Amino acid sequence: IMEGDPFVLIEGMAIAGVATGATKGFVYIRSEYPHAVAMMQKAVEVARQAGLLGVNVLGSPNAFDMEIRVGAGAYVCGEETSLLNSLEGKRGVVRAKPPLPAIQGLFGKPTVINNVISLTSVPVIMDKGAAFYKDFGMGRSRGTIPIQIAGNVRYGGLFEAAFGMTLGEIVDDIGGGTATGRPVKAVQVGGPLGAYFPRSLLDTPFDYEAFAAKDGLIGHAGITVFDDTADMLKQARFAMEFCAVESCGKCTPCRIGSTRGVETIDRIAKGIEPDKQIELVTDLCNTMKFGSLCALGGFTP
Numbered sequence: 001i002m003e004g005d006p007f008v009l010i011e012g013m014a015i016a017g018v019a020t021g022a023t024k025g026f027v028y029i030r031s032e033y034p035h036a037v038a039m040m041q042k043a044v045e046v047a048r049q050a051g052l053l054g055v056n057v058l059g060s061p062n063a064f065d066m067e068i069r070v071g072a073g074a075y076v077c078g079e080e081t082s083l084l085n086s087l088e089g090k091r092g093v094v095r096a097k098p099p100l101p102a103i104q105g106l107f108g109k110p111t112v113i114n115n116v117i118s119l120t121s122v123p124v125i126m127d128k129g130a131a132f133y134k135d136f137g138m139g140r141s142r143g144t145i146p147i148q149i150a151g152n153v154r155y156g157g158l159f160e161a162a163f164g165m166t167l168g169e170i171v172d173d174i175g176g177g178t179a180t181g182r183p184v185k186a187v188q189v190g191g192p193l194g195a196y197f198p199r200s201l202l203d204t205p206f207d208y209e210a211f212a213a214k215d216g217l218i219g220h221a222g223i224t225v226f227d228d229t230a231d232m233l234k235q236a237r238f239a240m241e242f243c244a245v246e247s248c249g250k251c252t253p254c255r256i257g258s259t260r261g262v263e264t265i266d267r268i269a270k271g272i273e274p275d276k277q278i279e280l281v282t283d284l285c286n287t288m289k290f291g292s293l294c295a296l297g298g299f300t301p
């Protein structure tokens with residue numbers, strides 16, 4: 001969205017600013033996305049010149065300006081309170097809540113934090129009306145979502161679809177099935193910490209609530225497809241290792257648990273008392289799931 005239609009984000013943020021009385025908005029983008037950074041910076045300049053941003057937004061008494069901030073690339077800096085610390089020039093460590101950012105956020109000021117997709121939906125709803133927006137999707141998940149299909153799939157890429165297609169339809173009808181032509185073993189949804197949906201759950205509709213009911217998440221709607229040759233133990237190790245590398249270190253279940261998780265899974269791979277290790281790692285996963293301060297540690301299991 002930021003690379004292809006940056007003004008819809010600027011418009012959405014300006015509307016959010018005027019609605020809440022905020023005069024400053026930040027877009028936090030990781031340095032790994034240089035095209036998005038360059039496009040947003042240029043678009044903000046154009047919007048300023050056009051009077052869409054500045055002291056009198058579109059000639060109104062409302063002031064709103066924007067700044068593009070580039071993050072070094074820590075995954076956890078996408079978590080809202082860690083993002084606030086990073087914006088303040090501190091280490092991206094998660095803050096305990098309360099206080100919620102809406103009460104005490106950036107530099108202690110009330111702060112609205114939203115996803116790009118949430119903010120960019122606002123101008124569409126205001127322009128075309130709620131009924132238009134509601135016409136796409138199902139249940140409480142309305143509108144469309146850009147789905148990134150990757151992994152062992154014939155047609156990978158970025159596709160925009162309305163909520164409601166089943167996971168299997170997305171993989172087969174949009175993605176064209178696996179690139180190897182072999183049966184799908186699992187589909188991971190929501191990024192490196194997303195749940196792996198086995199074949200038996202491919203009838204799950206792409207809908208926030210339906211995914212949550214199956215202990216999964218849609219997240220940024222990244223989908224990775226695996227065929228029946230995939231080694232799921234290796235994938236489990238990857239999740240623990242990713243968590244160990246990306247952990248902000250604030251809470252023990254994530255900071256220590258992820259490293260112990262890698263070690264335990266390695267013992268399973270080596271065949272060292274596997275039953276005992278599975279019992280251990282199950283207990284560890286429960287501790288991480290229910291005891292972590294944020295979703296990085298919480299979703300790793």
Ligand SMILES: Cc1cc2nc3c(=O)[nH]c(=O)nc-3n(C[C@H](O)[C@H](O)[C@H](O)COP(=O)(O)O)c2cc1C
Nearest residue numbers: 075076077078079080113114115116118294295296
């Ligand atoms: C570890 C972690 C990483 C996250 N990364 C992102 C991210 O890259 N982009 C994003 O929009 N939200 C990310 N989030 C979610 C945000 O914390 C926040 O909940 C969300 O952006 C709120 O927006 P919404 O209410 O409009 O969905 C992340 C959350 C966690 C726990």
Ligand code: SF4
Nearest residue numbers: 248250251254294297
């Ligand atoms: S779960 Fe991990 S990333 Fe989140 S606060 Fe705890 S240590 Fe930090």
